[in-house]
Amino acid sequence: xxxxxxRGKKIPASPIRKLVPFxxxxxxxxxxxxxxxxxxxxxxxxxxxxxxxxxxxxxVIEYSPSNGFLSYRxxxxxxxxxxxxxxxxxxxxxxxxxxxxxxxxFLSCINPGEEVIIPEPYYANYNGFAIQTGVVVKPIxxxxxxxxxxxxxEEFEKIITPKTRGxxxxxxxxxxxxxxxxxxxxxxxxxxKKYDLYLFADEVYREFCYDGEKHFSAMNLKGLEQNxxxxxxxxxxxxMCGVRIGVVISHNCDVINTAMxxxxxxxxxxxFGQIASEAAIDTSKEYFTEVYNEYIERRNFMVNELNKMxxxxxxxxxxxxxxxxxxxxxxxxxxxxxxxxxxxYNNQTLMMAPASGFYSNPLLGANECxxxxxxxxxxxxxxxxxxxxxxxxxxxxxIDKKEKNTEFKIxxxx
Amino acid sequence: xxxxxxRGKKIPASPIRKLVPFxxxxxxxxxxxxxxxxxxxxxxxxxxxxxxxxxxxxxVIEYSPSNGFLSYRxxxxxxxxxxxxxxxxxxxxxxxxxxxxxxxxFLSCINPGEEVIIPEPYYANYNGFAIQTGVVVKPIxxxxxxxxxxxxxEEFEKIITPKTRGxxxxxxxxxxxxxxxxxxxxxxxxxxKKYDLYLFADEVYREFCYDGEKHFSAMNLKGLEQNxxxxxxxxxxxxMCGVRIGVVISHNCDVINTAMxxxxxxxxxxxFGQIASEAAIDTSKEYFTEVYNEYIERRNFMVNELNKMxxxxxxxxxxxxxxxxxxxxxxxxxxxxxxxxxxxYNNQTLMMAPASGFYSNPLLGANECxxxxxxxxxxxxxxxxxxxxxxxxxxxxxIDKKEKNTEFKIxxxx
Numbered sequence: 001x002x003x004x005x006x007r008g009k010k011i012p013a014s015p016i017r018k019l020v021p022f023x024x025x026x027x028x029x030x031x032x033x034x035x036x037x038x039x040x041x042x043x044x045x046x047x048x049x050x051x052x053x054x055x056x057x058x059x060v061i062e063y064s065p066s067n068g069f070l071s072y073r074x075x076x077x078x079x080x081x082x083x084x085x086x087x088x089x090x091x092x093x094x095x096x097x098x099x100x101x102x103x104x105x106f107l108s109c110i111n112p113g114e115e116v117i118i119p120e121p122y123y124a125n126y127n128g129f130a131i132q133t134g135v136v137v138k139p140i141x142x143x144x145x146x147x148x149x150x151x152x153x154e155e156f157e158k159i160i161t162p163k164t165r166g167x168x169x170x171x172x173x174x175x176x177x178x179x180x181x182x183x184x185x186x187x188x189x190x191x192x193k194k195y196d197l198y199l200f201a202d203e204v205y206r207e208f209c210y211d212g213e214k215h216f217s218a219m220n221l222k223g224l225e226q227n228x229x230x231x232x233x234x235x236x237x238x239x240m241c242g243v244r245i246g247v248v249i250s251h252n253c254d255v256i257n258t259a260m261x262x263x264x265x266x267x268x269x270x271x272f273g274q275i276a277s278e279a280a281i282d283t284s285k286e287y288f289t290e291v292y293n294e295y296i297e298r299r300n301f302m303v304n305e306l307n308k309m310x311x312x313x314x315x316x317x318x319x320x321x322x323x324x325x326x327x328x329x330x331x332x333x334x335x336x337x338x339x340x341x342x343x344x345y346n347n348q349t350l351m352m353a354p355a356s357g358f359y360s361n362p363l364l365g366a367n368e369c370x371x372x373x374x375x376x377x378x379x380x381x382x383x384x385x386x387x388x389x390x391x392x393x394x395x396x397x398x399i400d401k402k403e404k405n406t407e408f409k410i411x412x413x414x
Numbered sequence: 415x416x417x418x419x420x421r422g423k424k425i426p427a428s429p430i431r432k433l434v435p436f437x438x439x440x441x442x443x444x445x446x447x448x449x450x451x452x453x454x455x456x457x458x459x460x461x462x463x464x465x466x467x468x469x470x471x472x473x474v475i476e477y478s479p480s481n482g483f484l485s486y487r488x489x490x491x492x493x494x495x496x497x498x499x500x501x502x503x504x505x506x507x508x509x510x511x512x513x514x515x516x517x518x519x520f521l522s523c524i525n526p527g528e529e530v531i532i533p534e535p536y537y538a539n540y541n542g543f544a545i546q547t548g549v550v551v552k553p554i555x556x557x558x559x560x561x562x563x564x565x566x567x568e569e570f571e572k573i574i575t576p577k578t579r580g581x582x583x584x585x586x587x588x589x590x591x592x593x594x595x596x597x598x599x600x601x602x603x604x605x606x607k608k609y610d611l612y613l614f615a616d617e618v619y620r621e622f623c624y625d626g627e628k629h630f631s632a633m634n635l636k637g638l639e640q641n642x643x644x645x646x647x648x649x650x651x652x653x654m655c656g657v658r659i660g661v662v663i664s665h666n667c668d669v670i671n672t673a674m675x676x677x678x679x680x681x682x683x684x685x686f687g688q689i690a691s692e693a694a695i696d697t698s699k700e701y702f703t704e705v706y707n708e709y710i711e712r713r714n715f716m717v718n719e720l721n722k723m724x725x726x727x728x729x730x731x732x733x734x735x736x737x738x739x740x741x742x743x744x745x746x747x748x749x750x751x752x753x754x755x756x757x758x759y760n761n762q763t764l765m766m767a768p769a770s771g772f773y774s775n776p777l778l779g780a781n782e783c784x785x786x787x788x789x790x791x792x793x794x795x796x797x798x799x800x801x802x803x804x805x806x807x808x809x810x811x812x813i814d815k816k817e818k819n820t821e822f823k824i825x826x827x828x
Contacts, residue, residue, distance in 0.1 A: 001640040002579065002612050004672050008522040014678035017480060038477070045475045053686060054468050061459045061654035061690070063452070066431060096510050096658065099680040107546055108422040112526065128679025132521055134548065165416065198416050226415040240475035242685030244510065244658075258418050264428035265542025266513040271656030272467060272686035276475070 011131045015124045015357020016370075022340035023351050033340070034350040034375060034383035039174065039321065041374040043239040043291055045276075052279030053272055064271055066263040068094025068247075072278040076247065079281045083206065085219045085230075087249055093259045094269045098204050098233030098246035099125065105229045105248055106133040108258040109198050110165045116200065117159060118168045119151060121175050121324060121358035121365055123202070126168065138164070139360035144326055144368065147315035148176035150184045156191055166198030166229075167191070172205040172215070175358050175370040176324050177299075177317020179209055182216040189221040199224060204233040204246075205320035207288060210296055213318050225251040234273075236321075238280040239291075243273035295321055298373040298380055305384040306371075309391055311398070314371075324355055326368045330396035332356065336369060338394060345389040348382055367398075425545045429538045429771020430784075436754035437765050447754070448764040448789060448797035453588065453735065455788040457653040457705055459690075466693030467686055478685055480677040482508025482661075486692040490661065493695045497620065499633045499644075501663055507673045508683045512618050512647030512660035516540065519643045519662055520547040522672040523612050524579045530614070531573060532582045533565060535589050535738060535772035535779055537616070540582065552578070553774035558740055558782065561729035562590035564598045570605055580612030580643075581605070586619040586629070589772050589784040590738050591713075591731020593623055596630040603635045613638060618647040618660075619734035621702060624710055627732050639665040648687075650735075652694040653705075657687035709735055712787040712794055719798040720785075723805055725812070728785075738769055740782045744810035746770065750783060752808060759803040762796055781812075 016038050023033045067073070073089035080087050095101040102125075110116060112134025118126060120139040130137045138159050142148045156167065167188065171180045192199045201218035209215045218228045233246035248259055299316075303323055306314040311328030329335040333354040343349055353372075355365030373380060391397060430452050437447045481487070487503035494501050509515040516539075524530060526548025532540060534553035544551045552573050556562045570581065581602065585594045606613045615632035623629045632642045647660035662673055713730075717737055720728040725742030743749040747768040757763055767786075769779030787794060805811060 001666065001668075002523065002610050004668050005521065005523055005525050007525070008672035008675075011521075011672070011675045011679065013675050014480070017678050020479075040477050042474060044473050050470065050472065050475070054470060056464065056468060058464065059458050060456060061464070061656040063454050063655040065434075066428070096684070097681060103680075107419065107425075109416065109419055111419050111421070112548060125679045125681070128676065132547075132676065132679070134526060196416050241477040242475040242682065244682070244684040252415065254415075254418050258422035258425070261422075261425045261427050262542065262546065264431050265425065265539045265546070266517075267511060267539070268656065268658070270510070270658040270684040270687055272690075273684055276686075 007131050011128055012124075012357060016353045019336055019340060019351060022337055026340050026349060030347065031344045032348040034348065034379055034386065036371040036373070036375065036383060037351040037353040039236065039372045039374060040241055041236070041239045041321065042376060043294065045240040046238055046280050046283040046287055048282055049238055049240060049276040049280040052275050056272070056275065061271055064268040064274060066268050067092070067260055068269055069274050069278070072274050075278050075281050083217070085217050087219070087251070091251055091253070091256055092247050092249045093256060093263050094274060095246040095248055095263070096266075096269050097244040098202065098231055098235065099129070101231040101233070101246040101248040102126065102129045102202070103132065104259040104262050105200055105231060106130065106135050107262050108255050109229065110135045113163065114165045115161065115163045116166045116168050117156060117164060120360055121355055121368075122168075123170055123174045124357040136163070137360055141364065142176070142178070144313065144315065144324060148173065148178040148324065150180055150188070153187045153191055156188070160195055164195065164197060166200055168200040168202070169218070170202040171218070172208060172319025174205065174320050175322045175353070175355065176315070177320045177322050179213050179215070179318035185216060185218060185221060189224055192224055192227050197227065199228045200231060201228060202231045204231070204236050207237050208295060208321055209319045210299065211318060215319070219249070227252070229255060234277045234280060238283060240276060240280070243276050244270055245273040245277045295373065298375070298377060299323070301377060302371065302373045302380050302384060309388050312391070321374055322370055322372050324368050324370050328391070328398045329367055329394060330398060332365065332367050332369050334396055335394060338396070339390055343390050343393070345386045348386050350383045350386050421545050425542055426771060430767045433750055433754060433765060436751055440754050440763060444761065445758045446762040448762065448793055448800065450785040450787070450789065450797060451765040451767040453650065453786045453788060454655055455650070455653045455735065456790060457708065459654045460652055460694050460697040460701055462696055463652055463654060463690040463694040466689050470686070470689065475685055478682040478688060480682050481506070481674055482683055483688050483692070486688050489692050489695050497631070499631050501633070501665070505665055505667070505670055506661050506663045507670060507677050508688060509660040509662055509677070510680070510683050511658040512616065512645055512649065513539065513543070515645040515647070515660040515662040516543045516616070517546065518673040518676050519614055519645060520544065520549050521676050522669050523643065524549045527577065528579045529575065529577045530580045530582050531570060531578060534774055535769055535782075537584055537588045538771045550577070551774055555778065556590070556592070558727065558729065558738060562587065562592040562738065564594055564602070567601045567605055570602070574609055578609065578611060580614055582614040582616070583632070584616040585632070586622060586733025588619065588734050589736045589767070589769065590729070591734045591736050593627050593629070593732035599630055599632060599635060603638055606638055606641050611641065613642045614645060615642060616645045618645070618650050621651050622709060622735055623733045624713065625732060629733070633663070641666070643669060648691045648694060652697060654690060654694070657690050658684055659687040659691045709787065712789070712791060713737070715791060716785065716787045716794055716798060723802050726805070735788055736784055736786050738782050738784050742805070742812045743781055743808060744812060746779065746781050746783050748810055749808060752810070753804055757804050757807070759800045762800050764797045764800050
């Protein structure tokens with residue numbers, strides 16, 4: 001039997017999806033599973049997008065241009081203008097989800113063996129794209145003790161080597177919900193400029209900023225026009241993760257021309273997804289206001305409930321729809337699995353994403369989980385009640401660090 | 415300005431799409447362009463597939479499972495059963511087009527720097543995936559002089575090295591239209607077994623076999639259950655290239671489990687494409703009979719017309735909807751560009767794909783072009799007339815090899 005490739009052995013199962021078989025088994029036993037593991041909102045997709053699909057007049061579902069339909073790119077440029085980002089239709093390649101935007105960016109900008117610095121915890125699938133492309137992720141710890149703030153610039157500079165090609169940020173952040181300020185980004189910009197690096201900016205949660213905070217796009221950093229690569233997606237903005245439409249954007253035309261050749265190799269992004277995405281740009285402001293209010297309520301409820309639980313700490317996220325919380329448990333991976341295999345409360349349980357998969361060093365996240373507040377408030381209420389009950393009886397609970405010989409440290413309440 | 419990656423510099427523009435800007439300019443000048451460059455059929459997508467999209471009741475366009483909807487995988491298994499291939503729903507990963515199937519197969523089975531043997535000319539985009547994944551393509555020439563038959567097995571064996579991980583075939587073949595026989599594949603199987611290689615079998619044109627020839631799938635090669643990786647797509651079968659749905663299939667569960675982790679990194683294949691693909695499996699037999707008859711007529715017409723032109727030779731393809739022809743021209747790339755920039759006949763011209771991009775050594779295809787007979791017969795008639803007229807006046811025409819100091823050799827008429 002021929003062997004599996006080294007990268008095939010190395011690529012990790014998604015921490016967001018690897019527990020799915022246990023969840024499926026729980027459901028088969030008749031247990032209701034609340035899915036806080038995945039950023040799959042229950043928010044309705046804008047009707048205008050679905051109607052565009054239903055009303056298609058196409059008789060032949062043809063290839064689109066490799067960089068996406070011109071009409072969509074033009075309209076997308078107008079969307080960016082409306083959020084204060086100036087780009088034109090030739091400075092973008094429409095991709096199959098934000099995933100492919102990351103892939104094209106890494107392929108175009110970084111040689112195998114070269115490095116990209118990413119504050120951790122970070123979106124777990126960056127690891128998948130790094131392994132696919134031979135890119136080495138150099139993590140830099142942002143800690144729950146500092147509520148996941150961007151590490152000091154000196155910390156970044158310490159790990160820059162001749163192999164460093166770029167810095168990657170996700171803003172607002174998945175998984176922490178942290179929102180980087182303009183000031184933080186401007187500090188980062190100095191470093192980017194000094195070492196002539198790429199700045200890969202994943203801004204798919206741009207619309208989800210709370211408490212009056214405003215999103216500042218890396219595209220608006222002065223003097224970095226040739227350095228910034230914007231990675232984006234319609235998945236979260238319009239709650240249509242399944243259409244698989246993203247985009248890679250840059251004023252650096254060498255990068256876009258290069259990404260275009262990778263795009264040609266895979267022919268084109270999905271036609272129906274582009275139709276839905278183009279139509280979705282006309283989504284009413286009311287839709288976003290409703291969604292915003294819904295998420296604020298969910299966030300406040302969930303984070304408050306978490307912090308009420310003894311030994312649990314969850315910083316208040318300023319953006320996206322995730323939170324990372326630390327738990328008084330021996331091992332968050334085991335805890336999440338136990339919730340699905342060995343626990344239920346009134347025939348209900350919940351699924352979270354163990355944070356270990358969001359760190360390069362899994363030990364760092366050993367007692368943390370990511371929770372996506374993507375369910376309606378009644379479901380969240382049940383999920384939090386299940387979680388509180390679970391923590392009372394979980395066999396691996398750490399009651400007091402003095403009692404057990406462990407490194408675990410309960411984070412102080414804010 | 416930060417630099418572009420080496421692979422970014424290396425990845426070629428698609429030979430099928432690189433002349434698009436010239437075609438666009440011709441259209442702007444009011445010239446009608448017949449597109450024989452791209453395998454984009456004008457055949458209607460089955461109505462049953464489009465209706466499934468139009469009738470969607472989805473309110474939230476959610477992620478699907480990373481390996482695709484279970485209902486689709488189950489139904490797809492029944493399609494394969496109907497064409498004599500036994501697989502179950504767990505032996506497949508639904509991909510974003512056949513493109514991603516190739517990508518996942520290379521990523522899962524081959525290390526960077528290791529080799530895959532491919533008879534050339536081959537589907538140009540294999541190069542793109544090889545460069546993305548660091549895989550080295552070792553070509554083996556199948557020549558127009560032998561009507562592109564599979565090279566002798568000894569020729570394959572000669573270039574096997576300790577770094578060889580697999581052999582890749584496209585059957586029926588894009589770009590040549592050659593259909594490999596059961597006997598040819600069984601000879602290849604001996605080699606695959608002897609050296610314990612992977613056999614990557616791209617069978618996306620399975621439905622397009624002519625003259626009473628039957629398709630023999632690599633999946634039915636005895637004793638190769640752990641070696642064969644089937645790469646497939648719905649794009650051509652149902653004339654819906656834009657839905658971007660393919661599949662990677664193997665009885666080798668290590669390969670499928672590995673591909674699954676790559677699939678998780680990019681989350682899922684497109685939802686609407688899966689809906690259309692699942693519905694399309696119920697397409698009536700009449701649809702395929704009509705399509706078959708249409709292609710037979712187109713093929714016979716085009717190939718006969720080509721062979722009537724002085725100095726042109728085109729073997730009769732037994733499958734797919736492409737043909738590679740040799741032309742009495744100095745350079746096929748120049749000729750194709752000239753057709754778009756400097757020639758028209760009654761305000762019409764045509765676009766072909768220069769074959770150089772389908773060879774590892776571009777010189778081998780220097781006087782060949784790939785033509786896709788994907789247009790209705792009236793359009794094909796016009797296109798062939800344009801081509802015949804063009805060859806009369808093309809400044810780089812080779813009238814007689816003795817007249818010009820060139821290696822060009824007019825292939826003998828069959």
